[in-house]
Amino acid sequence: MEAKIIDGNQIASKIKQDLRSEIDKIKAQGISPHLEAVMVGGNQGAKIYAGNQEKACKELGISYKLNELPESTSQKELEDFILQLNKNPKVTGIILQMPVPSHINGREVQMKICPSKDVEGIHPFNIGKLIYGENVLAPCTALAVMEILKSTKVSLKGKEVVIVGHSEIVGKPLVLLLLQSSLESPTPTVCHIATKDLAFHTKRADVLIVAVGKAGLIKGDMLKEGAIVIDVGINRVNNKIVGDVIFDEAVKKASFITPVPGGVGPVTTAMLLKNTIACLAGTAGSGKE
Numbered sequence: 001m002e003a004k005i006i007d008g009n010q011i012a013s014k015i016k017q018d019l020r021s022e023i024d025k026i027k028a029q030g031i032s033p034h035l036e037a038v039m040v041g042g043n044q045g046a047k048i049y050a051g052n053q054e055k056a057c058k059e060l061g062i063s064y065k066l067n068e069l070p071e072s073t074s075q076k077e078l079e080d081f082i083l084q085l086n087k088n089p090k091v092t093g094i095i096l097q098m099p100v101p102s103h104i105n106g107r108e109v110q111m112k113i114c115p116s117k118d119v120e121g122i123h124p125f126n127i128g129k130l131i132y133g134e135n136v137l138a139p140c141t142a143l144a145v146m147e148i149l150k151s152t153k154v155s156l157k158g159k160e161v162v163i164v165g166h167s168e169i170v171g172k173p174l175v176l177l178l179l180q181s182s183l184e185s186p187t188p189t190v191c192h193i194a195t196k197d198l199a200f201h202t203k204r205a206d207v208l209i210v211a212v213g214k215a216g217l218i219k220g221d222m223l224k225e226g227a228i229v230i231d232v233g234i235n236r237v238n239n240k241i242v243g244d245v246i247f248d249e250a251v252k253k254a255s256f257i258t259p260v261p262g263g264v265g266p267v268t269t270a271m272l273l274k275n276t277i278a279c280l281a282g283t284a285g286s287g288k289e
């Protein structure tokens with residue numbers, strides 16, 4: 001069988017289309033969405049990511065400002081900068097571009113972002129709400145995977161979902177999102193670096209989600225026939241961007257598969273915009289600054 005290739009750009013367009021009318025309503029109330037990103041040092045990857053964010057924001061009439069701080073910025077200076085953005089009523093969403101230089105503890109800085117301006121859904125307040133199924137703001141990539149699964153229209157009830165990778169922004173929040181309905185939920189398994197026999201788990205997955213960052217990790221013979229394969233990984237190999245799954249092998253075995261690029265990436269950006277609007281709609285958490 002040849003898999004249906006999931007078009008992440010198409011899913012993202014639909015999400016953005018739905019957001020447009022919400023933004024119009026919010027603007028009619030005199031509220032203007034304004035995102036501020038903070039980048040320390042001149043990391044090339046972070047710059048490209050910020051450029052993509054700016055483009056996506058502009059498309060929807062969300063203003064965006066990238067604050068480029070010098071490499072020499074201290075932890076305290078960066079935290080103070082974030083606290084100023086928290087206090088500024090014109091700033092409705094804040095992003096800390098990762099990675100930050102090694103002398104800065106990025107997680108500590110992220111914790112300083114006001115939860116109600118946390119458009120990336122990574123503040124402990126918002127992560128904590130996921131436990132209770134109150135995911136107003138959740139990590140964008142995990143939300144993107146859920147949107148992609150929804151787009152297949154395949155019921156997850158009773159299915160085996162295997163997630164490879166347990167990072168704070170993908171694997172861990174995904175487990176919580178997958179478990180949000182006790183009647184409709186699939187059964188998630190999470191694999192990681194110490195998993196003894198990765199293929200044993202991937203071969204029994206009705207849905208396989210891979211978020212590791214290792215090209216070629218998942219081969220065709222590690223898949224169950226007819227599996228849904230979501231490849232979150234982004235790797236540069238010989239000047240080409242590829243995922244963690246060997247696409248040419250997997251496409252012959254899966255029922256649905258996301259390509260890299262053009263799969264999870266564009267949907268993740270769309271979910272950032274959705275989180276931005278959730279902050280504005282007053283539906284986001286308002287924990288302590």
Ligand code: NAP
Pocket residue numbers: 141164165166167168169170171191192193194195198211212213214217232233234235264265266268269
């Ligand atoms: P991360 O924080 O480095 O996490 C990688 C995870 O993979 C860790 O949990 C690690 O486990 C696990 N792992 C490493 N080697 C493994 C192996 N051989 N077998 C099984 N598990 C293994 O990375 P991340 O931020 O989640 O990102 C993962 C990938 O997704 C990267 O390529 C990144 O660029 C990409 N990404 C894409 C998007 C998008 O929008 N498309 C968004 C975010 C990330 P241990 O911690 O136990 O070592």
